[in-house]
Amino acid sequence: xxxxxxxxxxxxxxxxxxxxxxxxxxxxxxxxxxxxxxxxxxxxxxxxxxxxxxxxxxxxxxxxxxxxxxxxxxxxxxxxxxxxxxxxxxxxxxxxxxxxxxxxxxxxxxxxxxxxxxxxxxxxxxxxxxxxxxxxxxxxxxxxxxxxxx
Numbered sequence: 001x002x003x004x005x006x007x008x009x010x011x012x013x014x015x016x017x018x019x020x021x022x023x024x025x026x027x028x029x030x031x032x033x034x035x036x037x038x039x040x041x042x043x044x045x046x047x048x049x050x051x052x053x054x055x056x057x058x059x060x061x062x063x064x065x066x067x068x069x070x071x072x073x074x075x076x077x078x079x080x081x082x083x084x085x086x087x088x089x090x091x092x093x094x095x096x097x098x099x100x101x102x103x104x105x106x107x108x109x110x111x112x113x114x115x116x117x118x119x120x121x122x123x124x125x126x127x128x129x130x131x132x133x134x135x136x137x138x139x140x141x142x143x144x145x146x147x148x149x150x
Contacts, residue, residue: 012056012065012099017048023063024053031082038139047079052103054096058087065092069100076104076112097127104150111149118142 017024025044032038051068058064067081078100083092104112116124118135121144125131129146136143 012054012096014103015053015055017051017053020053020055020063021048023057023061024048024055024066027063027066027084028080028082030084032080032139035085036139036141038141042139054100054103056092056096065096067096067100069103071104071107071109074108074110076100076107076109078112078114081114093123094127101127101148101150109150111147113145113147115143116146118144121146 015024028043032043033040047070048068051070053066053068055063055066062084064084064087065082068079070077070079078097081093081096083096101112112129114124114129115138116129116131119142121131124146127148129148132145132147134144
């Protein structure tokens with residue numbers, strides 16, 4: 001039953017590039033390459049293969065939100081967080097971040113870092129991250145490095 005007009009939000013799951021790379025990549029292409037004009041050669045890198053990917057899908061099995069986590073020792077690096085246009089402003093990005101941070105705690109990760117698009121700095125601050133240094137250009141988009149101690 002749909003209470004109060006709110007749709008049931010899909011669950012977040014962990015996956016890997018070998019299993020779901022085509023589906024994860026489809027959403028990232030749509031958001032980063034098409035919407036944000038990130039050059040293809042900058043979107044794809046060697047880290048996808050070994051990263052832990054977090055995603056959620058719609059009722060048709062289409063990936064509608066994703067992010068990746070790279071763990072090195074006790075440090076986590078979060079990246080490539082994106083949500084499909086029609087599904088934004090439904091707390092999906094917050095739920096993905098919560099799931100990643102919870103998993104980091106399980107792994108005994110002590111700090112997490114990310115390169116936030118500058119216009120999303122307040123979102124990441126809401127997730128407990130603090131800005132480090134000044135803004136810089138990455139893939140032609142202003143970013144700022146942010147960190148959270150767990």
